[in-house]
Amino acid sequence: MGGRPRPHLQLIEPSADRGSGWSRLRLVDLPALTCRFRDIYVRHVEAGRSGSAAVSEQTEQRTEQQTGASPAWLTGHLTPVPDEIDAVGLEVTGTLPDELTGRYFRNGPNPLPGQDSGHWFTGHGMVHGVRLRDGRAEWYRNRWVRTRSFTDGAPFVADDLTIDRTAVLANTHVIPHAGKILALVEVGFPYELTPELETVGPCDFDGRLTSAMTAHPKQDPVTGELLFFGYGFMPPYLTYHRLSADGRLVESREIEVPGPTMMHDFAITENHVIWLDLPLVFDLELVNGGMPYRWDDAYGARIGVMPRDQHTGTQAGTVRWFDVDPCYVFHVGNAHEDAQGRVVLDAARYRPEEFTAFWPTIGGPGQETAAAAGPAQAAASTGNARVHRWTLDPASGKVSEETLDDRGVEFPTHDDARTGRPHRFLYTAADDAIVKYDLRDGSSEALELGPELTPGEAVFVPAQGARAEDEGWLLSIVSDLAATRSELLVLDASDLSRTASVRLPRRVPAGFHGSWIPDA
Numbered sequence: 001m002g003g004r005p006r007p008h009l010q011l012i013e014p015s016a017d018r019g020s021g022w023s024r025l026r027l028v029d030l031p032a033l034t035c036r037f038r039d040i041y042v043r044h045v046e047a048g049r050s051g052s053a054a055v056s057e058q059t060e061q062r063t064e065q066q067t068g069a070s071p072a073w074l075t076g077h078l079t080p081v082p083d084e085i086d087a088v089g090l091e092v093t094g095t096l097p098d099e100l101t102g103r104y105f106r107n108g109p110n111p112l113p114g115q116d117s118g119h120w121f122t123g124h125g126m127v128h129g130v131r132l133r134d135g136r137a138e139w140y141r142n143r144w145v146r147t148r149s150f151t152d153g154a155p156f157v158a159d160d161l162t163i164d165r166t167a168v169l170a171n172t173h174v175i176p177h178a179g180k181i182l183a184l185v186e187v188g189f190p191y192e193l194t195p196e197l198e199t200v201g202p203c204d205f206d207g208r209l210t211s212a213m214t215a216h217p218k219q220d221p222v223t224g225e226l227l228f229f230g231y232g233f234m235p236p237y238l239t240y241h242r243l244s245a246d247g248r249l250v251e252s253r254e255i256e257v258p259g260p261t262m263m264h265d266f267a268i269t270e271n272h273v274i275w276l277d278l279p280l281v282f283d284l285e286l287v288n289g290g291m292p293y294r295w296d297d298a299y300g301a302r303i304g305v306m307p308r309d310q311h312t313g314t315q316a317g318t319v320r321w322f323d324v325d326p327c328y329v330f331h332v333g334n335a336h337e338d339a340q341g342r343v344v345l346d347a348a349r350y351r352p353e354e355f356t357a358f359w360p361t362i363g364g365p366g367q368e369t370a371a372a373a374g375p376a377q378a379a380a381s382t383g384n385a386r387v388h389r390w391t392l393d394p395a396s397g398k399v400s401e402e403t404l405d406d407r408g409v410e411f412p413t414h415d416d417a418r419t420g421r422p423h424r425f426l427y428t429a430a431d432d433a434i435v436k437y438d439l440r441d442g443s444s445e446a447l448e449l450g451p452e453l454t455p456g457e458a459v460f461v462p463a464q465g466a467r468a469e470d471e472g473w474l475l476s477i478v479s480d481l482a483a484t485r486s487e488l489l490v491l492d493a494s495d496l497s498r499t500a501s502v503r504l505p506r507r508v509p510a511g512f513h514g515s516w517i518p519d520a
């Protein structure tokens, strides 16, 4: 670890500004670079303001016209929608189960009309919601998340070089916890939404949250706690947090890592937290591009196992690191402890050559070269991660790993009642299929949708009183590559047969993550 480069930034002032609702950090050192940082964000804000003023005047047609020369993240099934709508009495094919009574919310980036944020990941968050009740699809609506970035054009890095964690995009996930619905993005604070998708405001858990919050927290199915982390490009690079089942932030502790990396997800087991310290590193020189993270062979790749001390009493922050073959992981499937006390981690893993080919196509460094290949190739290159298993043995200090299938997939999901516990099934989205893995016998099955359709993340909803792990449904928004239509597909998770389809009143851009929020 000692030989690894460290960034030339220094944190000097944790926030005392809790009363205003967000924490502030101050950048010092290397004034030229920080001034450059500020200038970049000022330009971003100006672009956002002009887009905000124009939004109500835009039309779908104009957006479609713009896409002719647009980058991949503004094209085809990723094409943003220009406005917010409400629709009631949605058309249903098949039969919606009565017990699917609740809301399916899904988040994703949706730049304002006329905006190009420069990276697929950096459009304003828009949540699409479908209300199901008693066998009917009552409504659809979509809303941008009213962050301070959206409403005021507030800069993430302000003129006085402070960071505003409410000036974010809130575009990655939407989850329920302790009676609140939270829209998440990994660089800032969550934003609370109402069940009707209106924005309540940022949430810093009564001023206790002093880092960003990942978009991939993990709820322990036994304790009801929400475990999460925040990472940043300034120290502390990684901070672990724990929310109680009733939504109080009851634990925060710094985790030592060699440098700032993009840590998109993590895992938990019954007794451990699992960290992914992988070689997608922050690079200040790239901050004027779409995303200031690049692959760095020199960083290495490690998985960390940290005891959850409420169970073990182990000293806080102690992590045992295992070197692994270089890779990148956006998304964990699940993890558990086996009978030998080993930690088993399943995730969607990118090989280095696959990740470095994929990253520029969505706006990362090298995008000019990738763009020359055309948006169709870029869009087709997504979803090349493979389901992979690492087995970490604390007794021997050894790690073994194997790729479980060669099919390219992403967005692994599972029965949330088994988070951190042994599980048999993973559900994933391929470019043109929903793929179910049986990790017990190594088999897989797929619902092939055809080359014109692409599915989003498939969220598992257990049936009431389910006895089998896959007794329930999968919910996924399926869109066509031509960006003309979308449906909410409801599958029987046991065999991937179609239970019902809700015709959505508009196309929904392919996005990121969502949740089923059942009525209480």
Ligand SMILES: [Fe+2]
Binding pocket: 172, 215, 216, 264, 330, 331, 512, 513
């Ligand atoms: Fe994600």
